[in-house]
Amino acid sequence: MSSKLLAEFFGTFWLVLGGCGSAVLAAGVADVGIGWLGVSFAFGLTVLTMAYTVGHISGGHFNPAVSLGLMIGGRFPAKDLLPYWIAQVIGAIAAAVVLYLIVSGAPDFAGVGGFASNGYGEASPGGYSLMSALVIEIVMTAFFILIILGATSDKAPAGFAPIAIGLALTLIHLVSIPVTNTSVNPARSTGVALFADGPALSQLWLFWVAPLIGGAIGAVIWKAMSQDD
DSSP states (O other), X not given: OHHHHHHHHHHHHHHIIIIIHIIIIITTOTTTOOHHHHHHHHHHHHHHHHHHHHHHHHXXXXXXXXXXXXXXXXXXXXXXXXXXXXXXXXXXXHHHHHHHHHHTTSTTOOOOTTTTOOOSGGGSTTOOOHHHHHHHHHHHHHHHHHHHHHHTSTTSOTTXXXXXXXXXXXXXXXXXXXXXXXXXXXXXXXXXXXXXXXXXXXXXXXXXXXHHHHHHHHHHHHHHHOOOO
């Protein structure tokens, strides 16, 4: 179990540092910034690379909603759910600390601003409402879990699951960054919310509730249509 929890810690650490780091450090650089497209690929690449690196150790969840969905889908024991969640959240917070140390060393540093946090209303990149945020986070997480369960099924082509999962997360970000800055991952939301300026902490509840609901829905859908034994 200690090896699995370390794998989840470092996998989630890499997701937050790579994904949120790309948004904070590289997205808005004049003329050469990567923009939302680059951030979307950065999040997908973090999951793809760490799924290949430590997926064989822990399953490569890096996300409390994924752990819940896999548990409901019959792929993960309930007794391990809380330890995984703790390792994932600690990994996300550790990555946010490292990112803060980097950002605070900028010559014109005057605060971290939104710090790649998630939000709705005034904290939404496009000003979208709470209802919009709730719907998109539930739907996107449900499809993410559906894709994960399908891609890792015994009947799926072997060895390609991390590619499908990484590309799925890229697509999710391409669609939903304007609405919520894309969570689909309560750990990712928690880590940066602890440092962000603005309402990130007061709105954090939604980015636990919606992804967990979505994860459960995705697992139920998969079980209803799956031919897995």
